[in-house]
Amino acid sequence: MSNKISKDDNRSLQSLELFRNWLAKHSFLKYTGNDNIDDLLMFFLRVKKFSMQKAYDSFEFTIRFIKSHPDWYLNPGPADYDYTHKPNSPLTFLKNVDSKGRRVAIxxxxxxxxxxxxxxxxxxxxxxxxxxxxxxxxxxxxVLVVDFSEASMGKMRKVPVQLVYDAFQFSKYDVMRLQQINVIGMPSFFMPIYELAKKLTSSKIIQRFNFINDKKELSKHMDVSGLPIEYGGKADELLDFAAFESGIEILNKIHKFNVNLSKIHEHENVGSFRKLEID
Incomplete structure (x- = not known):
């Protein structure tokens, strides 16, 4: 993955400068590393289509969320990548983008x-x-494909409400540029969780959900050519570790931020974060 900025891209350069100045004056986020973090800042700028306030809000949310859940994010490495490459892995990232250039996860x-x-x-x-x-x-x-077909009702009933809340908070702050969510065979007993989720995220994200009954219907909503055969595609190539290594470099920079808990109280934002125990 390359995050180099073209000298001719004035919007990128100007936005980066604004972002750096905002961060330098930030009341409770301070970067303690010595390395360049332009690739990290560019991630939020691109995802937010260079809307500065939205990039700031998403950046704050992400840093605080990651720092408040250290067990989930520390020491990323090959084991986390390997999980996505086992036969029938619960989470799979496809190597080839779809016809619109979008990454696909199942x-x-x-x-x-x-x-x-x-x-x-x-x-x-x-x-x-x-x-x-x-x-x-x-x-x-x-693009996400969420496949509930053959899911165990006993297992699905054990989904923690906190998990749903956290997942849709990510959606609300658009930490990723989520274009489409195709849900296959969502069981009726999962509907109350979905109804709860709808209250926790934006209507823009909810409108990007497609609910279908069978894998065969997936082609009506997305390009399936790069998907595994079971989903109507012709390929089963998975994202290689090089892309994850680039992501690990960026995530490790996030770990070098300090979050000053006492100053969060002075900052006007979502109240729930004021209760988090952040180092």
Whole structure:
């Protein structure tokens, strides 16, 4: 992944300068590293289409969320990548973009083992973030396929409400450029969780949901050519580790931020974060 900025791209250069100045004066976020963080700032600028206030809000939310959940985000590495490359992995990132240049990820809910183990939360929040840092995901966005077909009712009933809240907070702040969510065979007992989720995120994101009954209907909503055969595609190539390594470099820069908890009280933002224990 390349995040180099063209000297001719005046909008990028001007936006980066504004972002650096805003961060230098920030009341509770301070960067403690010595390395260049332009690639990190550019991620938020691209995802927010260079809307500065939206980029600031998303940046604050992401730093605070990651720092408040250290077990989910510390020491990313090959083991997190390997999880997505096992046969029938619950979470799979495809190598090829679709016809619109968007990255595609598949969640197979039937293969999820444990909804409350720390490794599950790492896979739900940290591993996808490495995927979202990919340049194609930043520019063209992400398409999710959430496959509930053959999901165990017993397992799905154990989904924590906090997990739903956290996931849709990410959607609300558009930490990724989420273009489409195609849900296959969502069971009726999961509907109350979805109704709760609708209250926690923006109507813009909700409008990007497509609910379908069968995998065969997926082609009506997206380009399936790059998907595995079971979803009507012709390929089963998965994103290689190089993209994850670039994401790991960016995530490790986030870990070098300090969050001053005492000053958060002075900042007008979502009240729930004022209760978080942040180092």
């Amino acid at each position: 969640y197979r809910m039937k293969n999820v083992d444990n909804f409350d183990h720390v490794e599950f939360f790492r896979r739900m929040f940290m591993t996808p973030l490495l995927f979202y840092f990919d340049i194609d995901a930043q520019i063209n966005g992400v």
